[in-house]
Amino acid sequence: MEQHERHTSHGWAPAVQATLHCLTGCAIGEVLGMVIGTALGWDNLPTTVLAIVLAFFFGYSLTLRGVLKAGLGFRAALRVALAADTLSIAVMELIDNGVIALWPDAMDAELADVLFWASLAISLVIAFVVTVPVNKWMIGRGKGHAVVHQYHH
Known part of the structure; x- marks a missing residue:
């Protein structure tokens, strides 16, 4: 049993699950920030900063809620x-x-543009693919979502 637990806690499944959790918070924050900034007619920089701040806020909030x-x-x-x-x-x-x-042109896309939503969706998918190995590495060292996992039992 111990060997099975060690294997699953360092495998890809926990990393994918942790990254999906992260993606959820980031996507909520990114979309909300981009929608708010774009709807208010803000320039790209303040809109992007708002989206990043909200991504961290919602990412942390989802973990906080569970813990x-x-x-x-x-x-x-x-x-x-x-x-x-x-x-x-x-x-x-x-x-x-x-x-x-x-x-090209994604930063200037409006909410009604397919480019706005397509570039946002594809960028989140790419970020997910890149982040899974980071989470696997952290979990394998007892860090990241390995710390959270102990509070889910």
């Missing part, structure tokens, strides 16, 4: 969320925003 449910106090839960998600969200945001910044 608080497990009975941890807020300060301890916040430390767990920061330890579990910071690198994962940072990599995801770097890749996601990098793809959009390099994609």
Whole structure:
């Protein structure tokens, strides 16, 4: 049993699950930030900053919610969320925003443009693919979502 637990905790499935969790928070924040900034007619830089801030906020919030449910106090839960998600969200945001910044005309696309939604969706998929190995590496070292996992039992 111990060998099976060790194998599954360091395999790809926990990394994919952790990255999907991260992707959910990042996507909520990214979409909300881009929609708000674009709807308000903001320039690209403040819109992107808002999207990144919201991605971190929602990413951390999803982890906090689960860890608080497990009975941890807020300060301890916040430390767990920061330890579990910071690198994962940072990599995801770097890749996601990098793809959009390099994609011709994506930064100037409006909410009604297919390019806006297509570039955002594809950039998140690329960020997911890049972030899975990062999470696998962290989990394999007892870091990242391996820290959160102990509070789900």
